[in-house]
Amino acid sequence: xxxxxxxxxxxxxxxxxxxxxxxxxxxxxxxxxxxxxxxxxxxxxxxxxxxxxxxxxxxxxxxxxxxxxxxxxxx
Amino acid sequence: xxxxxxxxxxxxxxxxxxxxxxxxxxxxxxxxxxxxxxxxxxxxxxxxxxxxxxxxxxxxxxxxxxxxxxxxxxxxxxxxxxxxxxxxxxxxxxxxxxxxxxxxxxxxxxxxxxxxxxxxxxxxxxxxxxxxxxxxxxxxxxxxxxxxxxxxxxxxxxxxxxxxxxxxxxxxxxxxxxxxxxxxxxxxxxxxxxxxxxxxxxxxxxxxxxxxxxxxxxxxxxxxxxxxxxxxxxxxxxxxxxxxxxxxxxxxxxxxxxxxxxxxxxxxxxxxxxxxxxxxxxxxxxxxxxxxxxxxxxxxxxxxxxxxxxxxxxx
Numbered sequence: 001x002x003x004x005x006x007x008x009x010x011x012x013x014x015x016x017x018x019x020x021x022x023x024x025x026x027x028x029x030x031x032x033x034x035x036x037x038x039x040x041x042x043x044x045x046x047x048x049x050x051x052x053x054x055x056x057x058x059x060x061x062x063x064x065x066x067x068x069x070x071x072x073x074x075x
Numbered sequence: 076x077x078x079x080x081x082x083x084x085x086x087x088x089x090x091x092x093x094x095x096x097x098x099x100x101x102x103x104x105x106x107x108x109x110x111x112x113x114x115x116x117x118x119x120x121x122x123x124x125x126x127x128x129x130x131x132x133x134x135x136x137x138x139x140x141x142x143x144x145x146x147x148x149x150x151x152x153x154x155x156x157x158x159x160x161x162x163x164x165x166x167x168x169x170x171x172x173x174x175x176x177x178x179x180x181x182x183x184x185x186x187x188x189x190x191x192x193x194x195x196x197x198x199x200x201x202x203x204x205x206x207x208x209x210x211x212x213x214x215x216x217x218x219x220x221x222x223x224x225x226x227x228x229x230x231x232x233x234x235x236x237x238x239x240x241x242x243x244x245x246x247x248x249x250x251x252x253x254x255x256x257x258x259x260x261x262x263x264x265x266x267x268x269x270x271x272x273x274x275x276x277x278x279x280x281x282x283x284x285x286x287x288x289x290x291x292x293x294x295x296x297x298x299x300x301x302x303x304x305x306x307x308x309x310x311x312x313x314x315x316x317x318x319x320x321x322x323x324x325x326x327x328x329x330x331x332x333x334x335x336x337x338x339x340x341x342x343x344x345x346x347x348x349x350x351x352x353x354x355x356x357x358x359x360x361x362x363x364x365x366x367x368x369x370x371x372x373x374x375x376x377x378x379x380x381x382x383x384x385x386x387x388x389x390x
Contacts (some may be wrong), residue, residue: 010162039165039242039361046245048131048170049163061250063130063158064260065267 001075002032006042006062007051016051016065023071031075081106100288107202107280107326112269114201115194115276115322119268122156122193123261127252129156131167138184139174143227146180151219154187155212161189161355168362172235173244179227186375187219190350194272198325199345203332210386211342218346218378225374226367234367275323283326287333296335306340307383311376314347324348338390343383350375 003020007013017035024031036042036054045054049063055074081102085091091098134157141149159167164185171181191212200208252260299306317324328341351372360368 008162008165010160012160012162039169040238042166043169043173043242044245046132046170048135048167049158049160050166063163064263067263 001030002034002056004034004036004054005051006036006045006047006054008039008042009037010050012065013051016053019066019068020053020071023068023075026068027072027075029075077106077110080109096288100284103287104280104284107283108277111198111201111276111280111326112273114197115269115272116265118197119193120261120265123158123264124257126156126158127257127260129153129158131157131159131163131170134184135170135174135176138171138176138180141176141180143177143179144224146177147183147220147223147227150176150180150183150223151187151216154184154219155191155216157184157188159188161352161358164355164358165361168359169239169242170244172239173242177227178232178235179223179225181223182226182371183219183223185371186222186350187216189352189355190219190346191215192321192349194268195321195325195345195349198321202325202329203341207338207342211345214342214382214386215346215350218350218375218382222371222374222378226370229370231367231370234364234370236362236364239362272322275320276326279323279326283330286327286330290330290334292334294334295331299331299336299340301337301339301387306337307343307380307387310340310344310383311347311351311380314344315351315353317348321345321349337387339383339385339387342386343379346379346382347376350379 003024005013005017005020007016013035017033020033024033042050042052045052045059047059047062051065052062053060053066053071060074082093084105085098085102086093089101091101093099093102134153137153138146138150168181168185171184172178196208196212199211297303299310314324325345328336328344332338332341356368356372359371363371
Protein backbone atom coordinates (compact mmCIF):
# COMPACT_ATOMS: atom_id res chain seq x y z
CA UNK A 1 0.00 0.00 0.00
CA UNK A 2 1.22 3.49 -0.81
CA UNK A 3 -0.08 6.77 0.64
CA UNK A 4 0.85 10.10 -0.87
CA UNK A 5 0.21 13.48 0.73
CA UNK A 6 -0.11 16.19 -1.93
CA UNK A 7 0.66 19.75 -0.97
CA UNK A 8 2.96 22.63 -1.79
CA UNK A 9 4.24 22.96 1.78
CA UNK A 10 1.51 24.85 3.63
CA UNK A 11 0.86 24.35 7.35
CA UNK A 12 -2.17 22.11 6.72
CA UNK A 13 -0.13 19.89 4.38
CA UNK A 14 2.43 19.29 7.13
CA UNK A 15 -0.30 18.49 9.64
CA UNK A 16 -1.87 15.95 7.29
CA UNK A 17 1.51 14.33 6.63
CA UNK A 18 2.17 14.02 10.38
CA UNK A 19 -1.32 12.55 10.92
CA UNK A 20 -0.73 9.95 8.22
CA UNK A 21 2.65 8.97 9.68
CA UNK A 22 1.14 8.68 13.18
CA UNK A 23 -1.75 6.55 11.89
CA UNK A 24 0.63 4.20 10.10
CA UNK A 25 2.92 3.91 13.12
CA UNK A 26 0.11 3.30 15.60
CA UNK A 27 -1.48 0.70 13.39
CA UNK A 28 1.88 -0.90 12.60
CA UNK A 29 0.80 -1.20 8.97
CA UNK A 30 3.23 -1.86 6.12
CA UNK A 31 2.60 1.36 4.21
CA UNK A 32 4.88 3.56 2.16
CA UNK A 33 4.22 7.23 2.99
CA UNK A 34 5.39 9.92 0.59
CA UNK A 35 5.10 13.68 0.39
CA UNK A 36 4.43 15.08 -3.07
CA UNK A 37 5.31 18.75 -3.39
CA UNK A 38 5.95 19.46 -7.07
CA UNK A 39 3.10 21.07 -8.99
CA UNK A 40 3.07 18.80 -12.10
CA UNK A 41 2.67 15.68 -9.94
CA UNK A 42 -0.12 17.32 -7.92
CA UNK A 43 -1.89 18.44 -11.08
CA UNK A 44 -1.62 14.95 -12.55
CA UNK A 45 -4.17 13.84 -9.95
CA UNK A 46 -6.50 16.72 -10.91
CA UNK A 47 -6.32 18.11 -7.37
CA UNK A 48 -7.09 21.83 -7.09
CA UNK A 49 -7.07 22.36 -3.37
CA UNK A 50 -4.34 21.15 -1.07
CA UNK A 51 -3.66 19.18 1.04
CA UNK A 52 -4.94 16.03 -0.63
CA UNK A 53 -4.56 12.36 0.24
CA UNK A 54 -3.87 9.72 -2.39
CA UNK A 55 -4.06 6.02 -1.55
CA UNK A 56 -2.64 3.63 -4.16
CA UNK A 57 -3.10 6.20 -6.90
CA UNK A 58 -6.69 7.21 -6.05
CA UNK A 59 -7.55 10.61 -4.58
CA UNK A 60 -9.29 9.97 -1.25
CA UNK A 61 -10.06 13.63 -0.51
CA UNK A 62 -8.69 17.12 -1.12
CA UNK A 63 -8.76 20.52 0.53
CA UNK A 64 -8.87 19.40 4.14
CA UNK A 65 -6.96 17.71 6.94
CA UNK A 66 -8.00 14.29 8.23
CA UNK A 67 -7.32 13.13 11.78
CA UNK A 68 -5.09 10.11 12.31
CA UNK A 69 -8.14 8.22 13.64
CA UNK A 70 -9.95 8.79 10.33
CA UNK A 71 -6.89 7.75 8.31
CA UNK A 72 -6.49 4.54 10.35
CA UNK A 73 -9.81 3.28 9.03
CA UNK A 74 -8.45 3.29 5.50
CA UNK A 75 -5.28 1.34 6.32
CA UNK B 76 -28.60 40.24 26.57
CA UNK B 77 -24.84 40.27 26.06
CA UNK B 78 -24.72 43.91 27.09
CA UNK B 79 -26.38 43.00 30.39
CA UNK B 80 -23.85 40.22 30.92
CA UNK B 81 -20.90 42.52 30.21
CA UNK B 82 -22.33 45.27 32.43
CA UNK B 83 -22.94 42.77 35.24
CA UNK B 84 -19.41 41.34 35.08
CA UNK B 85 -17.69 44.72 34.94
CA UNK B 86 -19.76 46.92 37.21
CA UNK B 87 -21.42 44.55 39.67
CA UNK B 88 -18.99 41.66 39.99
CA UNK B 89 -15.76 43.64 39.71
CA UNK B 90 -17.30 46.79 41.16
CA UNK B 91 -15.83 49.14 38.56
CA UNK B 92 -17.29 52.59 38.01
CA UNK B 93 -19.19 52.83 34.67
CA UNK B 94 -17.83 56.34 34.21
CA UNK B 95 -14.20 55.28 34.70
CA UNK B 96 -11.88 54.60 31.77
CA UNK B 97 -10.95 51.14 32.98
CA UNK B 98 -14.62 50.24 33.52
CA UNK B 99 -15.60 51.45 30.05
CA UNK B 100 -12.74 49.64 28.37
CA UNK B 101 -13.33 46.35 30.20
CA UNK B 102 -17.09 46.45 29.62
CA UNK B 103 -16.44 46.95 25.91
CA UNK B 104 -13.86 44.16 25.84
CA UNK B 105 -16.14 41.55 27.46
CA UNK B 106 -19.16 42.49 25.36
CA UNK B 107 -17.27 42.42 22.07
CA UNK B 108 -15.35 39.24 22.80
CA UNK B 109 -18.45 37.21 23.62
CA UNK B 110 -20.44 38.65 20.72
CA UNK B 111 -17.68 38.14 18.12
CA UNK B 112 -16.89 34.58 19.17
CA UNK B 113 -20.56 33.57 19.08
CA UNK B 114 -20.91 35.10 15.61
CA UNK B 115 -17.67 33.53 14.38
CA UNK B 116 -18.50 30.02 15.57
CA UNK B 117 -22.06 30.09 14.21
CA UNK B 118 -21.41 31.65 10.82
CA UNK B 119 -18.13 29.91 9.99
CA UNK B 120 -19.91 26.59 10.60
CA UNK B 121 -22.83 27.58 8.37
CA UNK B 122 -20.53 28.81 5.59
CA UNK B 123 -18.47 25.61 5.80
CA UNK B 124 -21.61 23.50 5.35
CA UNK B 125 -22.67 25.58 2.31
CA UNK B 126 -19.16 25.32 0.89
CA UNK B 127 -19.29 21.54 0.84
CA UNK B 128 -21.52 21.94 -2.25
CA UNK B 129 -18.94 24.06 -4.07
CA UNK B 130 -15.61 22.24 -4.33
CA UNK B 131 -13.15 24.06 -6.63
CA UNK B 132 -13.49 21.24 -9.19
CA UNK B 133 -17.19 22.06 -9.62
CA UNK B 134 -16.53 25.81 -9.76
CA UNK B 135 -14.00 25.13 -12.51
CA UNK B 136 -16.58 23.17 -14.51
CA UNK B 137 -19.15 25.95 -14.19
CA UNK B 138 -16.67 28.66 -15.21
CA UNK B 139 -15.18 26.79 -18.17
CA UNK B 140 -18.49 27.17 -20.03
CA UNK B 141 -18.79 30.89 -19.36
CA UNK B 142 -17.75 33.73 -21.62
CA UNK B 143 -16.39 37.13 -20.63
CA UNK B 144 -18.52 39.56 -18.58
CA UNK B 145 -21.06 36.96 -17.44
CA UNK B 146 -18.11 34.71 -16.56
CA UNK B 147 -16.52 37.49 -14.50
CA UNK B 148 -19.73 38.02 -12.53
CA UNK B 149 -20.24 34.30 -11.89
CA UNK B 150 -16.56 33.89 -10.94
CA UNK B 151 -16.76 36.73 -8.40
CA UNK B 152 -19.92 35.22 -6.87
CA UNK B 153 -18.45 31.71 -6.75
CA UNK B 154 -15.39 33.21 -5.08
CA UNK B 155 -17.53 33.75 -1.97
CA UNK B 156 -18.63 30.12 -1.62
CA UNK B 157 -15.65 28.17 -2.97
CA UNK B 158 -13.19 27.39 -0.20
CA UNK B 159 -9.88 29.02 -1.01
CA UNK B 160 -6.56 29.29 0.73
CA UNK B 161 -3.63 31.14 -0.81
CA UNK B 162 -1.55 27.97 -0.41
CA UNK B 163 -3.78 26.32 -3.06
CA UNK B 164 -3.65 29.32 -5.39
CA UNK B 165 -1.21 27.67 -7.80
CA UNK B 166 -3.05 24.34 -8.42
CA UNK B 167 -6.31 26.28 -8.59
CA UNK B 168 -4.96 28.77 -11.13
CA UNK B 169 -3.52 26.01 -13.34
CA UNK B 170 -6.69 23.93 -13.07
CA UNK B 171 -8.85 26.88 -14.14
CA UNK B 172 -6.73 27.87 -17.15
CA UNK B 173 -6.24 24.28 -18.27
CA UNK B 174 -9.97 23.65 -18.37
CA UNK B 175 -10.50 26.72 -20.54
CA UNK B 176 -11.56 29.36 -18.01
CA UNK B 177 -10.49 32.75 -19.52
CA UNK B 178 -7.60 34.53 -17.76
CA UNK B 179 -9.71 37.57 -16.80
CA UNK B 180 -12.46 35.34 -15.36
CA UNK B 181 -9.84 33.44 -13.34
CA UNK B 182 -8.65 36.73 -11.87
CA UNK B 183 -12.18 37.76 -10.91
CA UNK B 184 -12.26 34.58 -8.83
CA UNK B 185 -8.76 35.09 -7.40
CA UNK B 186 -9.67 38.62 -6.27
CA UNK B 187 -13.11 37.94 -4.83
CA UNK B 188 -12.27 34.70 -3.03
CA UNK B 189 -9.85 36.04 -0.39
CA UNK B 190 -11.47 39.50 -0.19
CA UNK B 191 -15.08 38.50 0.38
CA UNK B 192 -14.30 35.93 3.07
CA UNK B 193 -16.53 34.94 5.95
CA UNK B 194 -14.21 36.05 8.75
CA UNK B 195 -13.94 39.60 7.41
CA UNK B 196 -17.72 39.73 6.88
CA UNK B 197 -18.55 38.48 10.38
CA UNK B 198 -16.13 40.91 11.97
CA UNK B 199 -17.52 43.82 9.92
CA UNK B 200 -21.09 42.82 10.73
CA UNK B 201 -20.34 42.38 14.43
CA UNK B 202 -18.40 45.62 14.82
CA UNK B 203 -19.92 47.97 12.22
CA UNK B 204 -23.38 46.52 11.56
CA UNK B 205 -24.93 44.77 8.58
CA UNK B 206 -25.02 47.86 6.37
CA UNK B 207 -21.24 48.22 6.24
CA UNK B 208 -20.86 44.44 5.81
CA UNK B 209 -23.21 44.55 2.79
CA UNK B 210 -21.38 47.55 1.31
CA UNK B 211 -18.16 45.59 1.72
CA UNK B 212 -19.56 42.53 -0.10
CA UNK B 213 -21.05 44.67 -2.87
CA UNK B 214 -17.96 46.75 -3.56
CA UNK B 215 -15.72 43.69 -3.18
CA UNK B 216 -17.69 41.89 -5.90
CA UNK B 217 -17.67 44.94 -8.18
CA UNK B 218 -13.89 45.29 -7.80
CA UNK B 219 -13.42 41.59 -8.60
CA UNK B 220 -15.62 41.82 -11.72
CA UNK B 221 -14.16 45.09 -13.03
CA UNK B 222 -10.52 44.19 -12.31
CA UNK B 223 -11.03 40.77 -13.93
CA UNK B 224 -12.56 42.33 -17.06
CA UNK B 225 -9.70 44.87 -17.20
CA UNK B 226 -7.05 42.16 -16.94
CA UNK B 227 -8.90 40.08 -19.56
CA UNK B 228 -8.96 43.04 -21.96
CA UNK B 229 -5.23 43.61 -21.63
CA UNK B 230 -4.68 40.19 -23.26
CA UNK B 231 -1.83 39.20 -20.99
CA UNK B 232 -1.95 35.46 -21.61
CA UNK B 233 1.69 35.45 -22.71
CA UNK B 234 2.70 36.65 -19.24
CA UNK B 235 1.49 33.45 -17.66
CA UNK B 236 4.51 31.17 -17.01
CA UNK B 237 4.97 28.99 -20.08
CA UNK B 238 4.84 25.65 -18.26
CA UNK B 239 1.27 26.39 -17.12
CA UNK B 240 -0.02 26.02 -20.68
CA UNK B 241 1.75 22.70 -21.13
CA UNK B 242 0.50 21.23 -17.89
CA UNK B 243 -1.62 18.10 -18.12
CA UNK B 244 -4.29 18.03 -15.47
CA UNK B 245 -5.75 14.68 -14.49
CA UNK B 246 -9.46 14.07 -14.19
CA UNK B 247 -10.26 14.92 -10.60
CA UNK B 248 -12.92 12.58 -9.27
CA UNK B 249 -15.30 14.56 -7.12
CA UNK B 250 -17.20 12.40 -4.69
CA UNK B 251 -20.39 13.88 -3.30
CA UNK B 252 -20.13 13.99 0.50
CA UNK B 253 -22.95 12.66 2.67
CA UNK B 254 -24.68 14.87 5.25
CA UNK B 255 -22.67 13.50 8.21
CA UNK B 256 -19.50 14.15 6.18
CA UNK B 257 -20.57 17.73 5.44
CA UNK B 258 -21.25 18.38 9.12
CA UNK B 259 -17.99 16.73 10.21
CA UNK B 260 -16.05 18.75 7.66
CA UNK B 261 -17.78 21.95 8.80
CA UNK B 262 -17.07 21.19 12.46
CA UNK B 263 -13.39 20.50 11.81
CA UNK B 264 -13.08 23.57 9.62
CA UNK B 265 -14.72 25.81 12.24
CA UNK B 266 -12.57 24.50 15.10
CA UNK B 267 -9.41 24.71 12.99
CA UNK B 268 -10.12 28.28 11.93
CA UNK B 269 -11.12 29.44 15.43
CA UNK B 270 -7.96 27.85 16.85
CA UNK B 271 -5.92 29.82 14.33
CA UNK B 272 -7.55 33.24 14.74
CA UNK B 273 -8.64 33.48 18.39
CA UNK B 274 -5.43 35.10 19.65
CA UNK B 275 -5.67 37.78 16.95
CA UNK B 276 -9.32 38.44 17.78
CA UNK B 277 -8.56 38.80 21.50
CA UNK B 278 -5.55 41.06 20.95
CA UNK B 279 -7.48 43.09 18.38
CA UNK B 280 -10.48 43.58 20.66
CA UNK B 281 -8.11 44.31 23.57
CA UNK B 282 -6.33 47.08 21.66
CA UNK B 283 -9.71 48.34 20.42
CA UNK B 284 -11.02 48.46 23.99
CA UNK B 285 -7.92 50.36 25.10
CA UNK B 286 -8.40 52.90 22.31
CA UNK B 287 -12.08 53.25 23.21
CA UNK B 288 -11.26 53.91 26.84
CA UNK B 289 -8.09 55.98 26.63
CA UNK B 290 -7.71 57.74 23.27
CA UNK B 291 -9.41 61.15 23.22
CA UNK B 292 -12.46 61.68 21.01
CA UNK B 293 -11.76 62.97 17.48
CA UNK B 294 -8.09 62.19 17.99
CA UNK B 295 -7.78 60.85 14.45
CA UNK B 296 -10.16 63.22 12.71
CA UNK B 297 -7.32 65.44 11.56
CA UNK B 298 -5.14 62.66 10.06
CA UNK B 299 -7.57 59.94 9.05
CA UNK B 300 -10.70 62.01 8.54
CA UNK B 301 -12.33 62.45 5.17
CA UNK B 302 -10.59 65.78 4.52
CA UNK B 303 -7.10 64.32 4.36
CA UNK B 304 -6.52 63.16 0.76
CA UNK B 305 -3.53 61.01 1.78
CA UNK B 306 -5.43 58.93 4.32
CA UNK B 307 -6.79 56.42 1.76
CA UNK B 308 -3.50 55.55 -0.02
CA UNK B 309 -1.72 55.40 3.33
CA UNK B 310 -4.38 53.03 4.72
CA UNK B 311 -4.04 50.79 1.64
CA UNK B 312 -0.24 50.71 2.01
CA UNK B 313 -0.56 49.83 5.71
CA UNK B 314 -3.06 47.08 4.93
CA UNK B 315 -0.76 45.03 2.69
CA UNK B 316 1.60 43.63 5.38
CA UNK B 317 -1.36 42.79 7.65
CA UNK B 318 -2.47 40.00 5.35
CA UNK B 319 -5.12 37.58 6.57
CA UNK B 320 -5.39 39.19 9.97
CA UNK B 321 -8.83 40.64 9.29
CA UNK B 322 -9.92 39.06 12.58
CA UNK B 323 -7.46 41.09 14.60
CA UNK B 324 -7.51 44.25 12.52
CA UNK B 325 -11.24 45.01 12.38
CA UNK B 326 -11.79 45.63 16.13
CA UNK B 327 -8.88 48.08 16.12
CA UNK B 328 -10.21 49.83 13.05
CA UNK B 329 -13.67 50.02 14.60
CA UNK B 330 -12.23 51.81 17.63
CA UNK B 331 -10.30 54.16 15.32
CA UNK B 332 -13.54 54.97 13.46
CA UNK B 333 -15.05 56.08 16.76
CA UNK B 334 -12.09 58.44 17.09
CA UNK B 335 -12.62 60.07 13.72
CA UNK B 336 -11.27 57.75 10.99
CA UNK B 337 -13.49 58.09 7.90
CA UNK B 338 -15.57 55.12 6.69
CA UNK B 339 -14.21 55.05 3.13
CA UNK B 340 -10.68 54.91 4.52
CA UNK B 341 -11.76 52.02 6.76
CA UNK B 342 -13.22 50.06 3.82
CA UNK B 343 -10.13 50.63 1.65
CA UNK B 344 -7.91 49.53 4.51
CA UNK B 345 -9.93 46.36 5.10
CA UNK B 346 -9.86 45.45 1.43
CA UNK B 347 -6.10 45.96 1.30
CA UNK B 348 -5.72 43.67 4.32
CA UNK B 349 -7.70 40.85 2.71
CA UNK B 350 -7.05 41.22 -1.03
CA UNK B 351 -3.43 42.33 -1.27
CA UNK B 352 -0.77 40.24 0.36
CA UNK B 353 2.92 39.72 -0.13
CA UNK B 354 2.88 35.95 0.60
CA UNK B 355 0.18 35.55 -2.06
CA UNK B 356 2.29 37.56 -4.53
CA UNK B 357 5.23 35.22 -3.89
CA UNK B 358 3.01 32.17 -4.41
CA UNK B 359 1.47 33.60 -7.59
CA UNK B 360 4.91 34.42 -9.03
CA UNK B 361 5.16 30.65 -9.63
CA UNK B 362 2.51 30.96 -12.34
CA UNK B 363 2.62 34.65 -13.35
CA UNK B 364 5.44 36.52 -15.03
CA UNK B 365 6.31 39.88 -13.54
CA UNK B 366 4.28 42.18 -15.86
CA UNK B 367 1.06 40.26 -15.11
CA UNK B 368 1.78 40.05 -11.39
CA UNK B 369 2.42 43.81 -11.24
CA UNK B 370 -0.70 44.53 -13.34
CA UNK B 371 -2.84 42.34 -11.05
CA UNK B 372 -1.70 44.11 -7.89
CA UNK B 373 -1.76 47.50 -9.60
CA UNK B 374 -5.34 47.16 -10.86
CA UNK B 375 -6.61 45.94 -7.49
CA UNK B 376 -4.75 48.67 -5.58
CA UNK B 377 -6.20 51.39 -7.81
CA UNK B 378 -9.71 49.93 -7.49
CA UNK B 379 -9.51 49.74 -3.70
CA UNK B 380 -8.17 53.29 -3.44
CA UNK B 381 -11.03 54.57 -5.61
CA UNK B 382 -13.55 52.78 -3.39
CA UNK B 383 -11.99 54.54 -0.40
CA UNK B 384 -12.37 58.00 -1.95
CA UNK B 385 -15.88 57.20 -3.19
CA UNK B 386 -17.20 56.20 0.23
CA UNK B 387 -15.41 59.04 1.98
CA UNK B 388 -17.38 61.33 -0.33
CA UNK B 389 -20.82 59.74 0.07
CA UNK B 390 -20.97 58.04 3.51
